[in-house]
Amino acid sequence: MGTYHSTRGRTLSCSSKVAIRTGIAPDGGLFVSDELGTQQVDISSLADKSYFEIAQDVLGMLLNDYTAEEISACVDEAYRGTFASEEVTPLVKLDAAPGADAPQTYVMELFGGPTSAFKDVALQMLPRLMARTSAKDGGAERIMIVTATSGDTGKAALAGFADAPGTGITVFYPEGKVSRVQNLQMSTQEGDNVAVCGIRGNFDDAQSAVKRIFADKELAERLEAAGTVLSSANSINVGRLVPQVVYYFAAYAQLLRAGAIEAGDAVEFCVPTGNFGDILAGYYAKRMGLPVAKLIVASDKNNVLADFLTTGVYDRNRPFFTTISPSMDILISSNLERMLYFLSDGDCELVAGLMEQLAQTGRYEVPAELLAKIQSVFGCGWASEDEVRAAIKSCWDANGYVIDPHTACGYHVFEQVAPTEGAKARVLLSTASPYKFPRACCDALGLDVPEDDFEAMRVLEQATNTVAPAQLAELESKPVRFEDVCDVDEMASYVEQAAKKIATN
Numbered sequence: 001m002g003t004y005h006s007t008r009g010r011t012l013s014c015s016s017k018v019a020i021r022t023g024i025a026p027d028g029g030l031f032v033s034d035e036l037g038t039q040q041v042d043i044s045s046l047a048d049k050s051y052f053e054i055a056q057d058v059l060g061m062l063l064n065d066y067t068a069e070e071i072s073a074c075v076d077e078a079y080r081g082t083f084a085s086e087e088v089t090p091l092v093k094l095d096a097a098p099g100a101d102a103p104q105t106y107v108m109e110l111f112g113g114p115t116s117a118f119k120d121v122a123l124q125m126l127p128r129l130m131a132r133t134s135a136k137d138g139g140a141e142r143i144m145i146v147t148a149t150s151g152d153t154g155k156a157a158l159a160g161f162a163d164a165p166g167t168g169i170t171v172f173y174p175e176g177k178v179s180r181v182q183n184l185q186m187s188t189q190e191g192d193n194v195a196v197c198g199i200r201g202n203f204d205d206a207q208s209a210v211k212r213i214f215a216d217k218e219l220a221e222r223l224e225a226a227g228t229v230l231s232s233a234n235s236i237n238v239g240r241l242v243p244q245v246v247y248y249f250a251a252y253a254q255l256l257r258a259g260a261i262e263a264g265d266a267v268e269f270c271v272p273t274g275n276f277g278d279i280l281a282g283y284y285a286k287r288m289g290l291p292v293a294k295l296i297v298a299s300d301k302n303n304v305l306a307d308f309l310t311t312g313v314y315d316r317n318r319p320f321f322t323t324i325s326p327s328m329d330i331l332i333s334s335n336l337e338r339m340l341y342f343l344s345d346g347d348c349e350l351v352a353g354l355m356e357q358l359a360q361t362g363r364y365e366v367p368a369e370l371l372a373k374i375q376s377v378f379g380c381g382w383a384s385e386d387e388v389r390a391a392i393k394s395c396w397d398a399n400g401y402v403i404d405p406h407t408a409c410g411y412h413v414f415e416q417v418a419p420t421e422g423a424k425a426r427v428l429l430s431t432a433s434p435y436k437f438p439r440a441c442c443d444a445l446g447l448d449v450p451e452d453d454f455e456a457m458r459v460l461e462q463a464t465n466t467v468a469p470a471q472l473a474e475l476e477s478k479p480v481r482f483e484d485v486c487d488v489d490e491m492a493s494y495v496e497q498a499a500k501k502i503a504t505n
């Protein structure tokens, strides 16, 4: 028994441990709990709390079948000594707030973890949460995580799951279609339970093949007989979503300590968005008592979400653009389904119907009443590639602060969207280190743009008087462990081989 069930139906319920171990509900929906918001975080005491204490409170409310000891151990293992700052997700105050009549604006740096992208906050936690589940929570003794990546998720998942007890991880990426830094981040990964393989094809080919692997009943039976079950580390997993709720409260705590706001003041957040996981976590925080003025979705040229939030029509039948903000290049934002569930007051039938339409026609439209409700919570905007480059430049010129192309989408949107009345501060979530995308940053700042990523890092260091994170700079000389490349139809047997290997570890 438990409080989690599918966004598409309430007939089956389960505990948060089962939801985390199994990843996705059996009917294809996402796991949600109707208890969200029944317990409220005490805002007046936030200023006195560390990231660790806030994480303990928030995760305890969202994952109610984990003991306080289990959560405390997970939080410690995930964040103690693994992030650059004691604050884990530190705020930086901008000298000049972007946009007319804007209140004080801060950047929350979410990229201080081992792979320099915000996905570390969640992917340092997910393996620890999974490690506290067991075969009785569903599946077999061991878990094999299988992930297709366009670049960032793969490395963050590898870093999180490397040598995690009872699990293995296999990552597939499109060969020749990730940057040199991204490629080296994955191919140099250490750990006895990791496997990395390029595929001949593009990201969609890899993603579709992984979905087929999950649906392959015969493969599942063979693996289960050998004591292994497949699972996913992408952002539909509850265990990836809930750690992200914490930093919205942590931002508020830092604003209180800085004297920028008083307890109860409303704050506006702008979030560079792809799969809608990061911003949905902000909505969870709002439901749990955080005074949020508005949550602003920032998209890149793939602006399907900005269109949806403006018109109520979600339509993925449109060209797909590969941009300089690759982690936001996405046309199906999976976590939107959870938002629709909560804002329709838990109307599973409505959600199931919309998702069916999306699968059949690539399009759906929400009722006007629901759209109005959504618009009262979420704002939106988007940036073309030229606007992204201009935002990197104008942030640098105004503040002497370099942002990456994903964060720059949000900066541009803050420049464009009028602040919500009553918002006492604005926070821009920064999702990656500029050094993950050094060539795009050099280009935007009008510097030389060397062909080689590592040369570009040095140019960026010189010009901005900042230092590349050591874990990125050192990749240039790290030994490569994986050079496997396979065809799409060989991926299943690659996973099976990797599963055999972890079974004998």
Ligand SMILES: *Cc1c(COP(=O)(O)O)cnc(C)c1O
Pocket (backbone or CB within 6 Å): 117, 118, 119, 152, 153, 235, 272, 273, 274, 275, 276, 277, 278, 279, 327, 328, 406, 431, 432
């Ligand atoms: C994944 C990612 C995003 C998008 O986050 P979602 O939770 O998918 O909306 C934005 N920026 C960077 C750098 C990312 O890696």
